[in-house]
Amino acid sequence: MRFDKVVRNKLFGLIFAGNAVECVYCGKTYRKFLHEGVKSPAFKKYKVAGGGYKLNVQCVNCGSVDRSRLLYLFFQLRTNVFKQKTDLLHISPNKEIANGLIAPTIHQTVGTIEPEMYSEYQPVYMDIQEIKYPDQSFDVVICCHVIEHVDDDEKAMREIHRVLRKGGFAVLQVPLALNLEKTIEDRTLKTDKERKRMFGQVDHVRLYGLDYFEKLTKAGFRVVPDNPFTNKWMDEKSLKRQALDPIEDVIVCFKD
Numbered sequence: 001m002r003f004d005k006v007v008r009n010k011l012f013g014l015i016f017a018g019n020a021v022e023c024v025y026c027g028k029t030y031r032k033f034l035h036e037g038v039k040s041p042a043f044k045k046y047k048v049a050g051g052g053y054k055l056n057v058q059c060v061n062c063g064s065v066d067r068s069r070l071l072y073l074f075f076q077l078r079t080n081v082f083k084q085k086t087d088l089l090h091i092s093p094n095k096e097i098a099n100g101l102i103a104p105t106i107h108q109t110v111g112t113i114e115p116e117m118y119s120e121y122q123p124v125y126m127d128i129q130e131i132k133y134p135d136q137s138f139d140v141v142i143c144c145h146v147i148e149h150v151d152d153d154e155k156a157m158r159e160i161h162r163v164l165r166k167g168g169f170a171v172l173q174v175p176l177a178l179n180l181e182k183t184i185e186d187r188t189l190k191t192d193k194e195r196k197r198m199f200g201q202v203d204h205v206r207l208y209g210l211d212y213f214e215k216l217t218k219a220g221f222r223v224v225p226d227n228p229f230t231n232k233w234m235d236e237k238s239l240k241r242q243a244l245d246p247i248e249d250v251i252v253c254f255k256d
């Protein structure tokens with residue numbers, strides 16, 4: 001770890017010393033987590049799950065955020081990936097999640113259009129609009145906060161469905177606007193400023209509304225959102241200690 005990061009972590013460790021929250025990745029406990037996220041009027045207006053600026057989100061030590069802790073806990077508590085042999089395709093991963101899924105049972109293939117960013121995982125160059133793997137190659141696909149950047153999202157969804165084995169599932173997280181029926185998409189927007197205003201972030205090409213689920217269904221998936229608060233797969237104390245966001249579901253997409 002770089003020296004300035006060590007000093008920063010020590011300093012914040014002292015300021016945030018406590019035992020109210022706990023990071024599932026590094027095991028450290030704090031009074032609270034750091035704030036994190038993009039301050040975006042669009043995300044606020046449309047009540048976007050999995051995006052935007054929030055308090056009590058980021059681990060002081062390892063940098064994990066609530067959405068990555070949610071996914072690790074999902075894989076640990078709701079799936080068999082740590083118990084049985086699993087071929088997993090992880091697309092442009094969040095590194096905490098990728099590291100959390102390094103286990104003897106899991107063969108993790110990292111696919112990305114930016115291999116230089118993921119050299120520690122021996123990545124495979126991959127455009128998810130055209131995945132270079134045969135049909136039914138993987139038991140699990142994870143694609144978190146990627147599809148909102150991709151031009152032809154419906155093609156990407158069909159490709160993910162195609163490379164999944166029957167009986168497998170994909171976790172397809174996006175920033176999801178809960179106050180928006182229909183996805184906002186406008187190909188004519190050219191500037192960063194326009195995209196930030198409409199989609200919440202300069203590098204997003206749309207802002208998904210609740211019709212995201214219909215798009216996934218159209219691609220062939222059976223979509224079952226899984227929320228630890230409403231489905232009670234963690235007790236209240238643990239939910240609070242991991243500082244998960246009650247409005248964020250794990251978007252689980254099965255190939256039957």
Ligand SMILES: [Zn+2]
Pocket residue numbers: 023024025026027028059060061062063064
């Ligand atoms: Zn941590």
